[in-house]
Amino acid sequence: MSDAKNFYDLDELREEVFQNKISKAHIYNLCKRGDIPTLRVGRRLLIPSWYVEKLLHGTEEGGEFTTTAARLRSV
Template sequence: MMNSRNFLDLEEVRMEVFSGKISRAYCYVLVKQGKIKAIRVGRKILIPVNEAARLLAEGVN
């Protein structure tokens, strides 16, 4: 997961952080609730790499 990119898309976070154990729809719910910090670029939802690292370390509260 750690690479030179600054952002991951929601599907990458779902597969790498949550090992695909949660649905894509639930990822969108977590973003909407503010439990995963994200930015929107057009129709794409991007997660900062440091937020993905936080999710790995702490999980979703």
């Protein structure tokens, strides 16, 4: 089996991408607003790992995602 992670919860996203610089409530609001894609499982919000990887590593310089990722990290 693969050890690759498919989804991150809000706490993991907060730690790995935002280094605990913004509140969990603010991340929840970003998800609710549609800035961060999510999958709801019961009461939990899960963020796809492909999105977390893109936030961490970005895409080609000047791409739309790079701009969005930089904006989210600067929140």
